[in-house]
Amino acid sequence: MSLPHAILTALLEKPSSGLELTRRFDKSIGYFWSATHQQIYRELGRLEQAGHIRALPAPVPARGQRKEYEVLPAGRAELGMWVARQEDPKPLRAALLLRMRAAAVVGATGLRAELSRHLDLHRKQLAEYLEIEARDFPPERRHTEPDRLRHLVLRGGIDMERFWVEWLTNALAELGTE
Amino acid sequence: MSLPHAILTALLEKPSSGLELTRRFDKSIGYFWSATHQQIYRELGRLEQAGHIRALPAPVPARGQRKEYEVLPAGRAELGMWVARQEDPKPLRAALLLRMRAAAVVGATGLRAELSRHLDLHRKQLAEYLEIEARDFPPERRHTEPDRLRHLVLRGGIDMERFWVEWLTNALAELGTE
């Protein structure tokens, strides 16, 4: 039940149309909660139905017509509840770890190449995050609570990528001597 | 498309019935690829259909009757292919990061408690992994390739939990001064 809340958050930051949301998900929010435009349109419909958001009045409501949404008080309230709600962390889903375990059974042929490919991808992602940090969170932008929270979120992404880079580097080193 | 391969791996390690698999998923494999008994039964049916596994001959095949499965050569081959296949890492899905970002918009009321609760859960998980490491991977068990691979998988879990523990500790420290 996270997607509707992701959308509420994005809409509170800035009222948007479906496609604008999709683009923003491809960037910042999607870094830790991705969604396709399909999911987003469907969820916007549900949120409107539930009275959590509303479409800003458009001249001619019609198919193919751009619709801007904004959050209603009920939506903001729901988001506030959700922030404090108890919700256990979902168990990790790491296909690469699974593949490594399979490799222990059927042999690691071809696994090394996959590992270096992933290492490369994670290095790139890490670099991108660090760039964002340098650009959006200079020291003077770390004082208000909202800024600190946003920065902590980004740190989460950064440290997560660091974890992968380190783990993959180590794995390659350990398998390299075979 | 990871669940069938998770099941193949588990069955290669040891032929099992559906419920045995479920239990083993609750333990080791489920640490990075969880599944309910329902998913497992359905997938066993598909894998049998596809000729990747077969049920060991049972005296009286009937509903409610325990069925042991074993992997056929075609299943092993498929798993071998999968280990080397190119498959991009799925974007992270971390609801807690999302909630923190929402908190930056609607206020962090109640978030601290949730963070400490998660910190506690991740500490426990980390302790469990470290116990497994001490028990199953003493230094002399780290020489053959399969052992090294299995150990690397576990290290992945350990380092991932360490990441969460550190990030949460840091987040609490930074929000604590408010």
Next chain:
DNA sequence: CGTTCTTCTGCAACTAGTTGCAGAAGAGGA
């Protein structure tokens, strides 16, 4: 022996996420 409890398998119906495609609106060029 019969009743009850647990184990094991599985169906049905749901929610969440993905993929392919199509139609309306508007911009831009011949």
Next chain:
DNA sequence: TCCTCTTCTGCAACTAGTTGCAGAAGAACG
């Protein structure tokens, strides 16, 4: 003006994962 290309919205149909429940087999106990 008409044609085409892009933008934006959305339907339909799929796969993956979850939840609730039920029926058969066998063990456990009177």
